[in-house]
Amino acid sequence: MTLQTIADRVGVSRMTVSNAFSKPDQLSAPLRERILAAAQELGYVGPDPAARALAKGSTGAVGVVFTHSLRFAFTDLVATGFLGAIAEELAPTGLSITLLTSADEGDIVPARDVPMDGALLYSCDWSSRAVDFLHRRRLPLVYVDQDPADDIPSVNVDDRGGARAAARHLLDLGHRRIGLLMSGTYGPYGLVGDLHDAGVVDGHSSRQRLLGWLDELVPAGAEVIAARQDGTGLEQARWGARLLLDRPDRPTALLCFSDAVAYGALQVAAELGIDVPGRLSVVGFDDNPLAAQVRPGLTTIRQDIAAKGKAAAATLTAAIARAKAGTPAPAEHVVLPTELVIRESTAPRAEPGEHLR
């Protein structure tokens, strides 16, 4: 059951049948009707997508690549918001989204074997084989929240500027002993000795946020205590927060890598009986929907996730169009702004002398 079947039935060439489906203006209406009728009668659905993809050189689907398990993609509210925005922006273009992990499980490597027209690399592990395959396939790519590369379009948010604003906010409130709660993908985890050790951060956002914090804290002469835990899961965040809060010289304020992590810190503070914001100020990052819901409402750095998704989708479709046209335009680098959102989790530092309860 192929184009040829229909062609034979109607008595026209295969090409004409192809046109009847794919380029309606290339043949007369009556003939097209006859062809479609014959197709309907024979139970022919339309051109085979796989064959069409081969002949045309395009698939109609784009990949979105995650480092972590895809479970993360559907658990984290920031990730889901981002994906949703992409989906919405892509819908009118007719492109579908294919979800890929950069974790390669043995010999099965979707990044190498799934047909697609381009891909978005989101919070991706740099060294992974999957990313390497995508590059070598010469697919149009867009980096999101990655270190920008010259020749590849990227979409980022002003992580460093946002982190600076967060630190500035705490300094303005009088805090001088400040805890940093960071998350990483590789160990070691725990209290961090040397903050300038390159191993302290992996991932673009982690690094930029840390740098932003230090931009303000170091010149101000603040005392910095940092902990680093595995990823942004709640349990891990609680573990990291406990490292910072369950000690005699605990900080009076916390800068957290993300709102998800900050949420863990709020829980631990509550369990230890530390009043937030009375005895401890907490600042998150992202403006996760969670941030507005938790009590106390979380002061955070907002990034516009929907805008990021839209920008990423638009940049990718542009890159695909350029690749198809063979136009080697320079890669575009988008940086979206961040904004300090003050809620109830931050307050002026309590009087010295009473800073330990």
Place this chain on the structure above:
Amino acid sequence: MTLQTIADRVGVSRMTVSNAFSKPDQLSAPLRERILAAAQELGYVGPDPAARALAKGSTGAVGVVFTHSLRFAFTDLVATGFLGAIAEELAPTGLSITLLTSADEGDIVPARDVPMDGALLYSCDWSSRAVDFLHRRRLPLVYVDQDPADDIPSVNVDDRGGARAAARHLLDLGHRRIGLLMSGTYGPYGLVGDLHDAGVVDGHSSRQRLLGWLDELVPAGAEVIAARQDGTGLEQARWGARLLLDRPDRPTALLCFSDAVAYGALQVAAELGIDVPGRLSVVGFDDNPLAAQVRPGLTTIRQDIAAKGKAAAATLTAAIARAKAGTPAPAEHVVLPTELVIRESTAPRAEPGEHLR
């Protein structure tokens, strides 16, 4: 840059190069090394996925179809949980997930044009063109939360039984005037006159849940007031809840289509100063993560979303395997149990005479 390029370079046949990549045991190790080295040197990544898909007749991706905009897929916690479970279950098989909407936007119909090996139809619009195309493509399909069809495997939860348990629970607490808060995809919306009108429900879950409620309420002679709103969005849910609560003879208890909808009802009750559960009991459905977090904690009917995702993925991979083998095994129909979870949003009916505050 194709297999042939490498073949010419090394001086072997194209087929041997193909085997070097796809069937390593079909040629000697030294030759394979030479071929891979040559490929590396020439910058050849591996067999073109589109061509391979055509020749092999399989793609390595499965579709997941939604009626609503994909935004919904990433907003609703039940949907994201379901997708996450599918992703996790599918990962080791090497299949990727392609997201499709059943909304057809003009001439672009991903369901017709995207290569895939099978598809999951989840909360799908029955009459949509996309669904029709999938059937006609003779793709292995699995229905999830749809009316089961004889010849197509399906995964469902015991919606009706769960709804019965919810209604029974309220009756046991002494409630006799009970509001139903339903959601639909098509109008009309508002208070529902005839509950047995077929137009009152669209979608399998809606129907089963309504039937389950009525199974208990009607024999018990309870007074039923029903409202029906557009989808499960918060604003719509609030609108529907207001219809039921902002009236003199308001019900003493509410049965809601989902926890998301129940959440809207809780908000409206709070705004109207109606104490939950003192003056109003509310029961949701799904055991959305939200249900445990809201105050008061929501009594609900739990369905195991993760199990549903796993079952759906497993059923689909089985169906694909069967289709490939040409084994026409009978379609499997899975029904997962539901369970009443009692939290703080339900209580015995207040004394008559004081049931209006």
Place this chain on the structure above:
DNA sequence: ACCGTTTACTGTACCGGTATAGAAGGGAGT
């Protein structure tokens, strides 16, 4: 020396479409 098996590789025939150039026929304009 003979025969049955493996192992290692090759040749051919597809998979099911689309691109592109060109041919046949039918007005319109001069």
Place this chain on the structure above:
DNA sequence: ACTCCCTTCTATACCGGTACAGTAAACGGT
């Protein structure tokens, strides 16, 4: 009547792989 153009349809050459059957050489056993 001639040219030019436009519409409509066709012929051929790909797109880049895999399946399957077959051949030639090496190997082991008697």
